[in-house]
Amino acid sequence: MNPSGPPDRALFDQRGCLTPAGFAALARAPIGRGPAELAAHLASCARCQERMLAIGAGPRPAPSSVPRRKPRLWLYVVLAGAALILALAALILVTKLGGASGAPPRPPARSGEMNSPPRAAGGS
């Protein structure tokens, strides 16, 4: 018994684009091992790509209902702690640098002695 035509004919419509059966065949096939004609056409046809996205039957069947792993809460905690430490370190560094370069910290002068009166402060 000889089939009248290749079964791939049913996967393309009259325009040469993929039919729903073609999309289903691509979705069913494992990654990288789908029908070559379907993959080749899909790679070169934007219309079929949009249709496949609209259908949601990508070549990679992703189980959307079952989450893969638990969210790593400890990772977020560690990252938050590291960010806080970095922020504190930067704040301390800026404070030290600003105090050293801008206005050197002087010991509190006694009230009986005048503390550096602004006399002739660079009148150029």
Ligand SMILES: [Zn+2]
């Ligand atoms: Zn197409």
